[in-house]
Amino acid sequence: MKIAIIGAGEMGGAFAAGLLKGDLFKAEDITVANPHENKLQRFKQLGASVTTDNKAAVTDADFITIAVKPKVVKTVVDELKDSLDYDGQVIVNMAASVSIVQLSEWLEKDGKVPEIVQALPNIGIAEKASMTFLSPAPQSSRHLSQVEAIFNSVGKTHIVEESLLSSGTALSGCGIAYIMRFVRAASEAGVELGFEADDAKNIVVQTMQGAINLLNANGGNPEAEIDKVTTPGGMTIRGLNAMEQAGFTNAVIQGFKGCLN
Numbered sequence: 001m002k003i004a005i006i007g008a009g010e011m012g013g014a015f016a017a018g019l020l021k022g023d024l025f026k027a028e029d030i031t032v033a034n035p036h037e038n039k040l041q042r043f044k045q046l047g048a049s050v051t052t053d054n055k056a057a058v059t060d061a062d063f064i065t066i067a068v069k070p071k072v073v074k075t076v077v078d079e080l081k082d083s084l085d086y087d088g089q090v091i092v093n094m095a096a097s098v099s100i101v102q103l104s105e106w107l108e109k110d111g112k113v114p115e116i117v118q119a120l121p122n123i124g125i126a127e128k129a130s131m132t133f134l135s136p137a138p139q140s141s142r143h144l145s146q147v148e149a150i151f152n153s154v155g156k157t158h159i160v161e162e163s164l165l166s167s168g169t170a171l172s173g174c175g176i177a178y179i180m181r182f183v184r185a186a187s188e189a190g191v192e193l194g195f196e197a198d199d200a201k202n203i204v205v206q207t208m209q210g211a212i213n214l215l216n217a218n219g220g221n222p223e224a225e226i227d228k229v230t231t232p233g234g235m236t237i238r239g240l241n242a243m244e245q246a247g248f249t250n251a252v253i254q255g256f257k258g259c260l261n
């Protein structure tokens with residue numbers, strides 16, 4: 001099984017890095033393509049095949065992942081169209097806000113389109129911890145289980161209707177940034193409370209790790225975990241209420257929704 005990744009930026013690069021940490025693909029069966037060679041060196045050093053030629057990248061690939069900026073997708077499709085095997089290869093599009101209808105129109109050749117699966121991961125994929133939303137085009141389910149297996153090897157997957165993809169991207173793709181912003185805010189609080197910046201950040205990260213482990217172990221209800229921490233009349237409730245007075249829940253909801261405006 002071979003995979004080509006077109007675009008070695010933040011997303012394509014993170015995907016390549018995650019796949020190279022796994023054992024689903026042999027390193028040489030992962031081909032990473034990018035116009036500037038400097039972004040390819042680290043993958044070459046890890047044994048991946050690298051090229052600045054998109055057409056060369058897709059030769060023999062079973063799965064072709066498009067990880068360029070949305071406005072570049074059509075250019076890439078136009079370039080690759082004549083090199084694609086419409087019966088055997090699967091196009092996996094990671095570009096947000098490019099629809100199956102658009103991709104199908106751009107890819108259409110003699111009335112045919114290849115199998116297309118929309119895949120919206122997050123950069124946690126570099127550490128095999130992505131939350132990836134998958135949405136196959138109609139009549140594109142032949143290789144869906146293989147696509148699912150690929151993304152399950154670098155995190156978790158959720159198959160959704162295309163109409164839910166942008167919501168998934170908000171929660172997961174953009175969500176990484178929102179969670180990092182929480183880490184920054186909590187770390188700044190830690191500095192104000194007397195810790196060195198690095199110590200504060202490490203304390204916040206370890207505390208988040210504890211919260212994640214508790215959620216995973218105890219059935220995943222955050223309110224139940226909050227109740228265990230919150231002594232009546234104690235410190236935690238004063239902090240929680242102060243956060244809400246400052247608009248915490250509303251700010252978080254507005255942030256996740258705001259990216260869709």
Ligand SMILES: NC(=O)C1=CN([C@@H]2O[C@H](COP(=O)(O)OP(=O)(O)OC[C@H]3O[C@@H](n4cnc5c(N)ncnc54)[C@H](OP(=O)(O)O)[C@@H]3O)[C@@H](O)[C@H]2O)C=CC1
Pocket residue numbers: 006007008009010011012013033034035036039054067068069070072075076094095096097120121122123173174
């Ligand atoms: N970043 C994220 O967290 C997420 C991103 N996405 C999606 O992933 C896509 C890529 O985003 P991101 O990685 O952040 O963007 P980047 O700008 O970091 O990466 C895009 C890459 O595409 C390369 N590129 C440009 N033109 C071509 C071309 N014609 N052929 C091949 N490669 C090309 C660029 O090369 P160079 O810079 O060397 O010119 C660059 O390395 C976007 O469509 C985005 O919506 C989806 C989910 C999450």
Ligand SMILES: O=C(O)[C@@H]1CCC=N1
Pocket residue numbers: 096169173174
């Ligand atoms: O900011 C963006 O548009 C992309 C989509 C999800 C994460 N990054």
